Amino acid sequence: MRKRRVRTRVSSTTRHVFMILAVVVSLYPVLWMVVSSLRPDGHIFNNPSLVLNTFDTSNYTHGWNALGRPFGVYLLNSAIVVLGAVTGNLITCAMAAYAFARLRFRFQRPAFAAMLMTIMLPIHVVVVPQYVIFAHLHMVNSFWPLILPKFFATDAFFIFLMVQFIRGLPRELDEAARIDGAGHWRIFGQILLPLMTPALATTAIFTFLWTWNDFFSQLIYLTDPNLYTVPVALRSFIDAQGKSSYGSMFAMSVVSIVPLLLLFAFGQKYLIRGIATTGGK
């Protein structure tokens, strides 16, 4: 009996040690990036330790103004695109989800199937014609191509997420409201939406995450440097700086992930639950 207890205690300790090591190895690159951004330029390389001898914020002041405009402009641009995307997704995906989950209409089944199929569709097969459409509408060098599609429920993943959620809400609520004379919009807006806050939160958070990090679309549509969003601006750091001033690049990289870290800190519950239940990234 005693032998077994010792064995499990030992293996539990090894497990702990192993896990802590794994976390350290896993997070080391990120920690090193943060620490390096606070070291003067010359001290960044050949300096793999996480020990901070100096607390030098010059990289941040240099990096902030290193590109054509103050980095805040790019943060604001990203914020605008993200805000538009989140708003669009919340409104139109919830509406579509209500239709799929609560209404009965012609072509419902094929429409639902079509919606599901678009979840896995590679965007590259629509990006060229979409670009042509926006080019003809003279919207190419603007935020419109990045925001407008979200107002047409093109992120079907969230429609699916919300449909699953609504299906878990008892229909009796709808019925009760209908008996009181409520039409579909009242039922949707006053009964269901308030109950859907977890699904809405998950949608908002994942839209934020994916849009903030979206490099491909923003690279394609934003050619005016004043309109650059954070990913595109960071990329031009590689071009602009070349060999010099890695410190500035690190500093601005850290700045660019701060919103994600905040999202992580406050939205963890929804992020992890969202992934566990639906497999989103």
Added chain:
Amino acid sequence: MSLAELQRAARRTPKVAAKPDTHDNKAALQFLGPWIIGFFGLTLGPMLASLVLSFTDYNLLQNAKFVGLDNFAHMLTDTRLHQSIKVTFTYVLVGVPSQLLVALFLALVLDRGVRGLTFYRSAFYLPSLLGSSVAIAVLWRLVFGGQGLFNDILGWFGVSAATSWIADPSTALSTIILLHVWTFGSPMIIFLAGLRQIPREYYEAASCDGATIWRQFRHITLPLLTPIIFFNLVLAIIGSFQAFTQAFIVSNGTGGPTDSTLFYTLYLYQQGFGQFRMGYASALAWLLVVIVGALTAVNFWASKFWVHYDD
């Protein structure tokens, strides 16, 4: 009554059931309106347009010129395309299983009961959250560069290396694969959720019968996990085939050195938005859909041999 008579009788019966199926048509149009416009105008329409474009030569400035199967014929001799397919397949075939194995392993360790599970789960998820960002790709460039963190750490173990791993054609792709493996947190969370659903009684019963941990894993855990492994596998393959940001940043848009990191989507981007050969890019996009679709279909077909569903 014969079958034909029965059918005739059924047809003659008024279809009372049809009405409830369509009485929300008007409301559906209102709620589904934006999606309908989006589906036809931004998805289906462009898909068909892109199919048409793949038979043309189009550079956005002049009108599209019909060239028949020229784009597809060109694909057969386009060595850069073949290279990009090779690179992407390597990335998917090496990176996806590696990432899932790490995710599964750590999920198993965590599931056995470690204090601070939520801490570890969040800590491992963070790289996944940041992993698709330009910032991390930029960091990766510098970690694996000549004077990078990786070489310094190798120095701790007595290995002196000064090579730039991202500038060496034989290792550049590996650094990107490593980046993908590093983001194992997301599938790990899914595995954890799946492991939690396996009833503890199974393990208890097995260990009463004297089964070792390994045997418990092989005969209880693994079979019951196969649906989730399958799910993760399908999603990971579809997703990683479209990887772009990491390849672009690490190679600075070139796909180099010597096209060793020329991912498929990067090549597509170069053709369509670098050289504005939009007809060819459309053809490439459709080829991507076909490849991903075929891989998914193969995955589903193969699943009947190894995925156990709880019936």
